[in-house]
Amino acid sequence: MLGFRHAICGLQQMLRTERNFKVQVVIFIAVVICGFSFGISAQEWTILLLVSALVLSLEIINSAIEKLCDLYSTDYNEKIKIIKDISAGAVFITALFAVLIGVIIFYPYLKALF
Ligand SMILES: Nc1ncnc2c1ncn2[C@@H]1O[C@H](COP(=O)(O)OP(=O)(O)OP(=O)(O)O)[C@@H](O)[C@H]1O
Numbered sequence: 001m002l003g004f005r006h007a008i009c010g011l012q013q014m015l016r017t018e019r020n021f022k023v024q025v026v027i028f029i030a031v032v033i034c035g036f037s038f039g040i041s042a043q044e045w046t047i048l049l050l051v052s053a054l055v056l057s058l059e060i061i062n063s064a065i066e067k068l069c070d071l072y073s074t075d076y077n078e079k080i081k082i083i084k085d086i087s088a089g090a091v092f093i094t095a096l097f098a099v100l101i102g103v104i105i106f107y108p109y110l111k112a113l114f
Pocket of ligand 1: 020073074075076077078080081085088
């Protein structure tokens, strides 16, 4: 149970200090509200929850990598730049695919409204 408490502590730290993570949590809440409002299927929920978990957890890992780099050095370092850019690239790819999945799932429901 102690590991669980440490994990909650890490999530609180992310919410307190990481703006990108806060934005992603707000988007996730909006997606959940839309999911309930449109009455999406169990299969659609599964895909949305999976991709959301992927984006949020990759953002956390990206922040951990950034903090590790800063612990090593906060001076300009070409290798740190590459490590941080690659890590940010992973978040970008999942976020991009998450947007595509969101459009694929919600577009038919939005179209039916008009
Ligand atoms: N020590 C460093 N040396 C060289 N480049 C750095 C260094 N620190 C940061 N950078 C560059 O700045 C970018 C942003 O890094 P930073 O640690 O500020 O992350 P951030 O502000 O949380 O941004 P994000 O999470 O949106 O990528 C990195 O992707 C990298 O290109």
